[in-house]
Amino acid sequence: MQFDILISGAGPAGLCLARALSESGLNIGLVEQQSLSALEQAPFDGREIALTQRSATLMREMGLWQRIEAMEPAAFSPLRDARVFNGESPFSMQISHRLTRRDELGWLVSNYLIRRAALAEVQAAASAHGRITLLTGQAATQVRCGAEGAQLTLADGATHTARLLVAADSRFSATRRAVGIAARQNDFGRSMLVCQITHEVPHEHTAWEWFDYGQTLALLPMNDDPATGMPRASAVLTLPHQGIEAMMALDEAAFGQDMTRRFHGRLGEVRLNSTRHVYPLVGVMPRRLVAPRFACVGDAAVGMHPVTAHGFNFGLLSVQTLAQELRAAHAAGRDIAAADVLARYERRHMLATRPLYEITGLIARLYTTDSAPARLLRDAALHAAQRLTPFKRLVAATLAGHAA
Template identity: 70%
Template sequence: MHFDLLISGAGPAGLCLAQAMSGQGLSIGIVEQQPQAAIAGPAFDGREIALTQPSAATLRRLGLWDRIQAFDAAALSPLRDARVMNGPSPFALVIGHGLAARSELGWLVSNHLIRRAAWEAMQDSMVRHCDITLLAGEAVTQVAVNADAAQVTLAGGATHRARLLVAADSRFSTTRRAVGIGAAMHDFGRSMLVCQVTHELPHEHVAWEWFGHGQTLALLPMNGDPATGAHRASVVLTLPHQQIEPLLTLDEDDFSAQITRRFDTRLGAMRLTSTRHAYPLVGVYPHRLVAPRFACVGDAAVGMHPVTAHGFNFGLLSVEALSRELLQSHAAARDIGAPEPLARYQRTHRLATRPLYEATRLVATLYTAEARPARLLRDTALRVAERLTPFKHAIAAQLAGGR
């Protein structure tokens, strides 16, 4: 088959890109190695996504927001403030919603609900516009790009051509590598364990990032448990790889007791209420985001460390930036796969992401170092930052959309 746009990967970024491009007279293909049933019914994977206000606006525009609310009235939880802490000290750097003149800095929502909403929105576009073709259940085995077209070969032997091929298949994108684009990777030597818990004391919808000694803890405030009304949160525990595995197999009571201790009982007793999931922490930044007839979006464009919670937000930002360039070219009757719109997209997305990617890498390295000078330096940095109101305003404005 021949498409105008062929997307490799039916995760949230790939589906959102298809949704953003649908209804404009373009033929769109999506290639995904998972079977269609897995795309349509994504399982809970432990990950809670902290959405900035601009990302929330994108989900509303693409029709995902209302779908998520329809799935679960308690699914979208406001993030009012953020606290950053170091070691056992009660001192915290506080980024308050009042700095951005909004009632919340952003929103929290489960990753699997975003995926489900993206699938249903894309299905609706398929019916209304008849311009999206899903090729599920087969992996891409070969990729060839030149000045005229991109071509992919699937495991079953079928070949498909497009004016533009877009990789949206994870930070370790095989499509990106097949095109010949390498990436700088930083393995932090740690994994994160994610799960949901209930706890005794209210979190007041404040997110925590707690750089403890030997561990990093994050708490993402969720709405109360729909069944019991209990205070509820997603917790993220970051440890060296070898220390994560035993925690995955602890019985529920022992794990709950350990999480309570790790949080120093600051929210009272905690109780595990979900399955547990672990992910290695590897930052990835490709050497290029585009090639002839090719571009990357989502994690294939930037694979972030989760400490700043910008991974999915950058993914949506890439969808917005690329779709804007492509639709402008299409509206002007120009080739969407031409070098000029791709070059503009690469420049825009790199300027938006590279500084924070590098800053995040440095922060994650500093705040996981266990030497005494590093501990003192990071405590000093937090205290100085707490006094820098313009700095705090800038962070709040970024999260809340600059208002």
């Protein structure tokens, strides 16, 4: 089949790009190796996504927000404030929503609900306009991009062509590699265990980032557990992988006791409230975001360290930026994959993401180094930052996704 755009990967970024372009008049093919039924029943994967205000607006514009609320009325939890801890000290740098113009810094929602809602929006758009074709259950076996166009060959032998191929198939994108774009990986040598917990002490809808000695803990505040009424949160524990394996082997009671201890009792008793999931801690920055007849979006464009919670937000930003460039080119009767069109997208998205990617890596390295000099520097930096209101205002603006 022949398309204007082929998107490789029907994760949140690929689905959102198809939805963002669904009324542009362009014919879109969406290739995904998972089956359609697997996409429709995307399972809970442990990940709670922290949405900036900008991302929340984009999700409303695309209809995802409304679909998620229809699925689960209490799905969105406000993220009002944030605290950053270092070591065993109870002192924290506090980032208040009052430093912004909103009642909250952002929102939290489960990743699997975003996936389901995005697919439902794409299916509705395909029914309404007939310009989106879902090619599911087939992996791409051959990728070619050149001056004349892009071509994907699937496992069943079918070949599809397009004017533009877009990679949206994860930070370890096989499509990006097949096109010949190298990526710089920042492997932190750690793994993350993510799950939902309930706890005794209310979180007041405040997120925690705790750079403790020998471990990193994050607490993402959720709405109270509907079954018990207990305070509920998403917990993210980062350790060397062997430590994570040991945590995965614990039964529910022992896991809760261990997490209670790891949080130094500050949450009261902690109990496991979901399945547990493990992910490697690896940041990825491609050398380029575009090539002839090719572009990257989502994690394929930048794979962030989760400490700033910007991964999905940068993914939505890439979708918005590329969609703007493609719609403008198409409306003007231009080639949507013209070199200057793609170069403008690359320039805009790199400028918006690369500085924070580099800064995040430096912060993560400093606050996970436990030597005596590093501990002193970590503590001094956190105390200094707490006294600098302009700095905290900038951090709040970054978390909220708008200018300070």
